[in-house]
Amino acid sequence: MDRRLLLQLGIGAALPTKLWAATPDSPRLLVVFLRGAYDAANLLVPTSSSFYYEARPNIAIAKKDTLPLDANWGLAPAVADSIHPLWGKGQAAFVPFAGTNDTSRSHFETQDHIELGQPDEGGRDFRSGFMNRLAGVLGAGSRLEAMAFTDQVPLILRGNLPVANQALRDLGKPAINAAQAQVIAAMYAHTRLAGTVSSGFEVREEVSREMAGEMEAASRGAIAAKGFALEARRIARLMRERVTLGFIDVGGWDTHVGEGGATGQLATKLGELGKGLALFADEMGPQWSNTVVVVVSEFGRTFRENGNRGTDHGHGSAWWVLGGGVRGGRIAGEQVEVKAASLFQNRDWPVLNEYRAMLGGLFRRMYGLNDAQLAQVFPGASARDIGLV
Amino acid sequence: MQALHRFALCTAALLAGCAGAPLQAPAPGTHGAADTLWLDRLTWGASSADLAAVRTRGRNAWLEAQLTASTPARLPEAAKAQIEALPLNEPLLPLVQRMEVQRKAADALTDDVAKAEAQKNYQQALTKLARDASARQLLNALYSPNQVQEQLTWFWFNHFNVHQYKSNLRAMVGDYEQGLRERSLGRFRDLLGYTAHHPAMLRYLDNEQNAANRINENYARELLELHTLGVGGGYSQRDVQELARVLTGLGVNLTDARPKLKPAQDALYRRAGLMEFNPARHDFGEKTLLGITVKGQGEAELEQVLDLLATHPNTARFVSRKLAQYFVADEPPPALVERMAERWRQSDGRIADVLRAMVGSPEFEASLGRKFKDPTHYVVSAVRLAYADKVVLNTAPMIGWLYRLGQAPYNRQTPDGYPLDENAWAGPGQMTTRFEIARAIGSGSAGLFKVEGEAKDRPAFPQIAHPLYYDGIAPRLAAATQQALGQATSPQEWNTYLLASPDFMHR
Numbered sequence: 001m002d003r004r005l006l007l008q009l010g011i012g013a014a015l016p017t018k019l020w021a022a023t024p025d026s027p028r029l030l031v032v033f034l035r036g037a038y039d040a041a042n043l044l045v046p047t048s049s050s051f052y053y054e055a056r057p058n059i060a061i062a063k064k065d066t067l068p069l070d071a072n073w074g075l076a077p078a079v080a081d082s083i084h085p086l087w088g089k090g091q092a093a094f095v096p097f098a099g100t101n102d103t104s105r106s107h108f109e110t111q112d113h114i115e116l117g118q119p120d121e122g123g124r125d126f127r128s129g130f131m132n133r134l135a136g137v138l139g140a141g142s143r144l145e146a147m148a149f150t151d152q153v154p155l156i157l158r159g160n161l162p163v164a165n166q167a168l169r170d171l172g173k174p175a176i177n178a179a180q181a182q183v184i185a186a187m188y189a190h191t192r193l194a195g196t197v198s199s200g201f202e203v204r205e206e207v208s209r210e211m212a213g214e215m216e217a218a219s220r221g222a223i224a225a226k227g228f229a230l231e232a233r234r235i236a237r238l239m240r241e242r243v244t245l246g247f248i249d250v251g252g253w254d255t256h257v258g259e260g261g262a263t264g265q266l267a268t269k270l271g272e273l274g275k276g277l278a279l280f281a282d283e284m285g286p287q288w289s290n291t292v293v294v295v296v297s298e299f300g301r302t303f304r305e306n307g308n309r310g311t312d313h314g315h316g317s318a319w320w321v322l323g324g325g326v327r328g329g330r331i332a333g334e335q336v337e338v339k340a341a342s343l344f345q346n347r348d349w350p351v352l353n354e355y356r357a358m359l360g361g362l363f364r365r366m367y368g369l370n371d372a373q374l375a376q377v378f379p380g381a382s383a384r385d386i387g388l389v
Numbered sequence: 390m391q392a393l394h395r396f397a398l399c400t401a402a403l404l405a406g407c408a409g410a411p412l413q414a415p416a417p418g419t420h421g422a423a424d425t426l427w428l429d430r431l432t433w434g435a436s437s438a439d440l441a442a443v444r445t446r447g448r449n450a451w452l453e454a455q456l457t458a459s460t461p462a463r464l465p466e467a468a469k470a471q472i473e474a475l476p477l478n479e480p481l482l483p484l485v486q487r488m489e490v491q492r493k494a495a496d497a498l499t500d501d502v503a504k505a506e507a508q509k510n511y512q513q514a515l516t517k518l519a520r521d522a523s524a525r526q527l528l529n530a531l532y533s534p535n536q537v538q539e540q541l542t543w544f545w546f547n548h549f550n551v552h553q554y555k556s557n558l559r560a561m562v563g564d565y566e567q568g569l570r571e572r573s574l575g576r577f578r579d580l581l582g583y584t585a586h587h588p589a590m591l592r593y594l595d596n597e598q599n600a601a602n603r604i605n606e607n608y609a610r611e612l613l614e615l616h617t618l619g620v621g622g623g624y625s626q627r628d629v630q631e632l633a634r635v636l637t638g639l640g641v642n643l644t645d646a647r648p649k650l651k652p653a654q655d656a657l658y659r660r661a662g663l664m665e666f667n668p669a670r671h672d673f674g675e676k677t678l679l680g681i682t683v684k685g686q687g688e689a690e691l692e693q694v695l696d697l698l699a700t701h702p703n704t705a706r707f708v709s710r711k712l713a714q715y716f717v718a719d720e721p722p723p724a725l726v727e728r729m730a731e732r733w734r735q736s737d738g739r740i741a742d743v744l745r746a747m748v749g750s751p752e753f754e755a756s757l758g759r760k761f762k763d764p765t766h767y768v769v770s771a772v773r774l775a776y777a778d779k780v781v782l783n784t785a786p787m788i789g790w791l792y793r794l795g796q797a798p799y800n801r802q803t804p805d806g807y808p809l810d811e812n813a814w815a816g817p818g819q820m821t822t823r824f825e826i827a828r829a830i831g832s833g834s835a836g837l838f839k840v841e842g843e844a845k846d847r848p849a850f851p852q853i854a855h856p857l858y859y860d861g862i863a864p865r866l867a868a869a870t871q872q873a874l875g876q877a878t879s880p881q882e883w884n885t886y887l888l889a890s891p892d893f894m895h896r
Binding site for chain 2: 035036103104105106107108109126127148151152153158162163164165166167170174175176180181183184186187188189190191193196197199200201203204251252256257306307308310312313345
């Protein structure tokens with residue numbers, strides 16, 4: 001029986017939660033979208049490239065300050081205590097020269113492009129994001145299995161399958177009681193928002209139940225997290241128990257001015273992000289081995305610093321792949337030597353690892369999807385396995 | 390309806406010192422549901438005064454009065470007094486300079502504790518300035534008789550968006566918004582020129598950093614992509630770069646100092662308030678963009694380009710479509726957009742004319758009641774309905790609700806502005822939050838009548854069941870909504886259900 005219907009009948013709330021919890025060992029995927037285009041070259045530093053140091057006289061990170069990853073690359077010190085240990089455990093990989101074929105260099109255009117995951121040519125359907133299509137292919141039965149931890153349902157999760165959203169920054173007790181929720185849901189029963197409203201009540205109740213555990217932990221003296229770290233830990237609690245496809249976005253990466261190097265504006269942001277993701281990994285516990293976190297951003301930034309010790313809109317980025325089962329500790333995907341001649345349009349990192357092909361390859365491995373299923377998630381793309389898991 | 394009358398009576402009893410005017414439904418057959426819907430679309434929520442005006446003088450007369458409205462508007466005394474009490478009348482230059490003095494004094498302190506304290510005070514003073522501007526915005530939305538102008542003020546701020554938390558923009562958003570309000574019904578070219586010279590924009594999109602040989606493309610790109618032509622509007626990366634060169638030297642100067650310039654450049658220097666055009670930072674080379682050649686001549690180059698952009702058919706189409714998305718439908722009918730763009734061309738981009746074409750169209754009429762309210766429309770219309778002419782004494786709860794709903798004033802971080810379509814606002818989590826806010830507004834005064842310094846709210850109760858309700862809203866409520874209202878066990882719950890209903894979520 002459909003839970004929505006049960007809710008309308010007023011008995012849904014009494015159901016044991018186990019009924020629609022995720023299978024314990026099913027793979028978990030969390031997509032973290034860095035909106036604003038983070039400067040990949042100051043996270044994954046091409047330390048063997050003299051051109052990098054020429055192109056960034058004020059904001060380059062000195063080789064001695066980075067954490068060496070291999071002969072060519074060093075990691076920004078901002079994530080020394082968070083992401084670097086995961087790298088050491090073989091649980092973090094980076095894919096430089098990753099991104100889209102979109103060259104508009106528009107944040108919004110390119111974010112939409114990635115979230116929709118549709119072919120480069122032809123019209124776009126703004127009601128169909130690739131994570132929603134993935135959820136459909138995976139047969140996500142309950143709404144809670146796919147969830148956006150954001151104020152709005154992002155494009156990436158919009159589509160045929162109704163998907164829940166709930167930002168996890170500030171959470172209080174639900175103000176609408178169960179009886180009132182029923183009356184309100186009944187007003188919407190025959191409108192196009194029926195599913196939205198009933199799943200909203202369902203999620204709200206579910207989340208506050210999960211978070212009750214957090215208050216308990218806090219009362220036992222656990223360190224209170226804040227900012228992204230707090231959200232990341234809450235996400236982990238939900239993904240450990242019942243959400244298998246999750247999405248969160250983090251803004252503030254558009255460093256046109258005063259970006260900084262080993263320390264400064266970008267380093268601070270990366271530090272917070274890294275700390276949150278490390279906390280997430282920790283909080284996932286044994287489920288971490290079934291979990292993959294993909295950190296994406298719409299494009300990279302100009303390889304040369306601009307006139308304001310910052311960087312402008314570029315092209316290729318570096319995507320991160322983290323997880324207990326990830327084949328990490330390595331730089332993955334197609335690569336090219338970082339020098340002036342290899343820049344795209346003489347300004348940006350090129351894109352050698354197109355995101356749809358790359359994610360298709362990842363999903364094939366993670367979920368055992370066949371070609372027909374992959375074609376539903378990324379129509380017109382051919383999956384390329386770069387051995388991320 | 391039985392249940393409603395019961396609660397209407399209880400409600401009156403709850404109101405301390407209420408005049409207790411009996412609530413009467415007008416005679417059957419005279420209801421103004423259609424006019425109310427029409428007003429719901431053109432205002433921040435229909436009011437009895439506007440409904441009366443439409444029904445006595447007709448829609449056209451009402452619309453003409455709105456489109457030719459003069460500024461400042463005549464607000465009710467209680468609202469006007471609150472706005473006048475806000476410290477928003479100081480001109481931007483001395484205000485920002487005063488804040489700069491405070492900032493520098495804080496930064497100069499050597500004692501760490503005192504410094505941290507002083508820096509915090511500075512930040513709080515900035516935040517207070519933006520809060521005061523938000524209060525003015527909301528009081529205007531709630532009570533200005535110039536309702537179309539107020540909706541456009543919000544629309545233009547969003548179209549030419551800046552984010553309050555960049556640098557010291559919190560000190561500037563009030564001034565920026567006021568200038569948009571004054572120009573909101575006029576020519577698009579004036580809006581474009583105004584924003585291109587306002588320090589809030591020049592700072593937000595980094596053009597103050599943009600100088601010859603130290604190019605920063607940020608503003609140039611958004612000017613084409615978001616403010617005028619639109620992303621498919623036929624410009625290239627090269628056009629962006631060339632426009633960035635045109636924009637070099639246009640920036641912000643917070644001091645009274647004038648840069649030392651060579652005599653030849655001195656005549657080209659211009660200063661207006663915080664805005665500065667500094668020829669020493671300008672690229673005087675020739676530029677080629679959008680099919681024209683721009684000769685190096687200083688500030689006049691930008692005027693040439695803005696003239697081109699404001700009359701460009703793609704701008705007419707892009708901005709008309711966005712207006713129609715705000716006022717008509719998420720996916721505006723292309724034929725309507727074409728007619729609006731045509732009127733744009735005929736009227737040299739006069740917004741009042743473009744709106745006349747829109748409101749008079751059959752597409753507009755057919756769309757009434759079908760547009761999902763964004764959070765600002767939701768919150769403002771709920772408070773307008775709940776308290777009508779009883780002027781709220783505190784808008785802080787409304788700002789709080791808008792934060793929870795993700796559409797707080799001046800708080801969109803990115804230059805694209807808040808989205809205008811239902812998909813962005815009608816997610817499951819967002820609907821649940823709306824219901825909680827419906828409950829907050831429906832259940833009591835909710836802090837809206839709490840005067841600073843007093844311990845409790847002054848007595849007030851949401852009084853939805855007034856003539857506007859009977860006349861304009863009740864006749865068109867869906868059966869399921871009426872049924873829910875009938876199940877309410879208290880006036881608070883009745884209010885909550887009405888404000889939570891699908892009927893009230895749309896305009």
